[in-house]
Amino acid sequence: MAQAANGTLYRGREGMWSWVAHRISGVLLFLFLFAHVLDTALVRVSPQAYNEVMDAYKNPVVGLGEAGLVAAVIFHALNGLRIIAVDFWAKGPRYQRQMFWAVAVGFVVLFVPFAIRHLSIVFSH
């Protein structure tokens, strides 16, 4: 176990922070999946039970949460590709920092159109 008394291997910058963000987004997605499977299981209870819960979700607060969820998915997916490239591409470790910024650009390209589309639905109903 890494402890302060042993010194530290944490080096900061793109490499460490993308790892931290990958962990946090991964744990959040795992917790969401648990709730998502349980609420979807309500279709097996009755149409009314499921629709009641879906209606309760249709408000701006949950809508913003959904945008955050999709942000976590996009980052985790793109950074996952970066990790695979670091592991399997001979030059991956050398370019990990550049690939982090490619992930950041890809994130903006995918997330901004989604956020416009999703939030305009959320705030217009």
Add this chain to the structure above:
Amino acid sequence: MTATSSETPRVDAVPVKHSRYRRVGASRGNFELWSWVFMRGSGILLLVLVFGHLFVNLMLGEGIHAVDFAFVGQKWSSPFWQVWDLLMLWLAELHGVNGVRTVINDYTEKNSTRWVLKALLFTSALLVMVLGTLVIFTFDPCIDPSSTLSVCSR
């Protein structure tokens, strides 16, 4: 395996004998290798499955506003989406369990804490996979009497 004397040069970035990190529990067969491979393989598949799921449910048509019982009934009356969602459920849950297992291993210091957290983790994963699988395959879109689905009218 030959015994390594302490004079044997090692290729580690930090030689083990100079490292102040304790390295324990070296012998678990190939499990950790396969778990590492699984994370990369399932990750690629999940990228396709989850992005497809999000695009169809949140971007097409009325987006999130359209999601209700009839929407789910429409999707799961097709074997294509049943298989899609089943694959996504199993891969995502196993990928998530393996990731959280790694996080637990990294941050717990006491064996008892580690054991309790992993017991909770594996129990929740079993619940999610069994429940999700049952729901996908025993779901009846026609229990809604006002359903307008073609599979429900005869």
